[in-house]
Amino acid sequence: MSFLHDLVVEPFGYEFMQRGLASALLLSVSGGLLGSVLVLRRLALMGDALTHSLLPGVALAWMLLGQGPLAMLVGALAAGLITVLGSALLSRLTRLKEDAAFGSFFLVAYAAGIAMVSQAGTRIDLLHFLFGNILGVGPSDLGLTAAAAGVTLAAFLLAYRGIVLEVFDPTFSRAAGMRGGWFYAGFLSLAVLNLVAALQTMGVILALGLFLLPAATAYLWCDRFGTMLGLSVAVGMVGSTSGLTMSYHTGLSSGPAIVLCLGAGFLGSALGSPRYGLLSSAKRAWRERRSIRHTTD
């Protein structure tokens, strides 16, 4: 019992760990919801690119306006908007396709961001930026995270039918009089808002982990959209709690620790999911081959 106490209960006796945990649990809510759309709409790589491109905006805001969640949010929104609009413009007006335009844009933005952070010298810790630092989650950060999660949850509750239609069948959605442009603008704003909220805990690079991995894991288990949303959130919560525990005991940054825990769940599901896992499809293929051999014998 005391071993279990030391392992799980003790870490969360500290205030900074409680704040970190609260932040991670809140992010699991919005991450699971937005991640499900990301996975089903095949936007995972775009999300990755978007995350990286936020760095220069955040760094610039930090240097000019100081360290505060609002400044970071403004910087990130600007950087995200420039990346999205810039690459959309490039792919429309030149022969470049969307992925090449987006990929090039985010690489340049990312490099510019790293240059800025390095130039700022000791004032900003690059590692902190890239991988997250649970110690840095202040009360105002927690406020931003709570707001982001609340807005996201409200959006999903209010527009559930519109979201399902827009993700599943945009043509029908259009016939029903819904506007796809609003969906994308809304989705992108929510994504940027939550990514910024996730920066402290997860870091720039791994922030997407709390969005993508829980949803990808849930997708391997569910045949209903509503169930997938709920399971994604639950997976995110379990993964981030165990990740923070691991981070406390090993001294590993919170971002990688959470992603490693989520990753274990994901790989386990990819192997062992009874319907959509590797093992089950290998078993099916083997059985089919054997039955063919039997019938030809």
Added chain:
Amino acid sequence: MAGHDIFRLRDVTVHYGNRAALEGVTTQIPCGALVALVGPNGAGKSTLLRALLGWLPLTRGEIRLGDKHPSHLNPRLAYLPQRLEVDWDFPISVREVVAQGRWPSLGLFGRFTAAEWERVDRALEELDLTALAGEQIRRLSGGQQQRMFLARAVAQGADIFLLDEPFNGLDLAASAELLHLFRRWLGQGRTVIAAIHDLPLVRTHFSNAVLLDTHLIAAGPTIETLSDQNLDLAYHRRIPVLGARP
């Protein structure tokens, strides 16, 4: 043709950039008929369907549905695109897809009552999908997938079905089933307007045809519309090498 006209088109012209996709089409489409849109590739069949839905700005002319302009909020209209481009791995059941048919009239917040579910289940039954209602949609055959979307249109309360190449990719049995369904709908006063490549199929099964080649070549009862002379006008110029009529 008995009955009245469901669509009246006057001088309907649609341009994509500088290119005319439809030019000065004036015709009527009768209510409760099985109407085929026929013409070579690029003749404007899909454009006409989308114009009837009210999705395209007309460069010139006017379309009237009954005595109104068509708009995409009209639940009487159902549209099935040429390729059903949904993600078949989407975590959703057949019954849930059909239930989406009720959403346009319920809006974002309208409560899904028992009466609504009853409509959904009746639509499933009409399209012979009751046994598959709980299945994830990947497990349906091509014909069943198409019937699922038709069931959604029925649940929506549609009585005018605009279908783009509905027989593409269907095997013989599935095609026969679809034709059977169309004939039953006809008896119920529903209207089917479908873009179709297969001329023999149109001749045998469709009461009316609209023959297009950007311009309207002919429209009316199928036999007269698809006369040798009209088909020459629509197709011959395009395939001089083959020389023969399709």
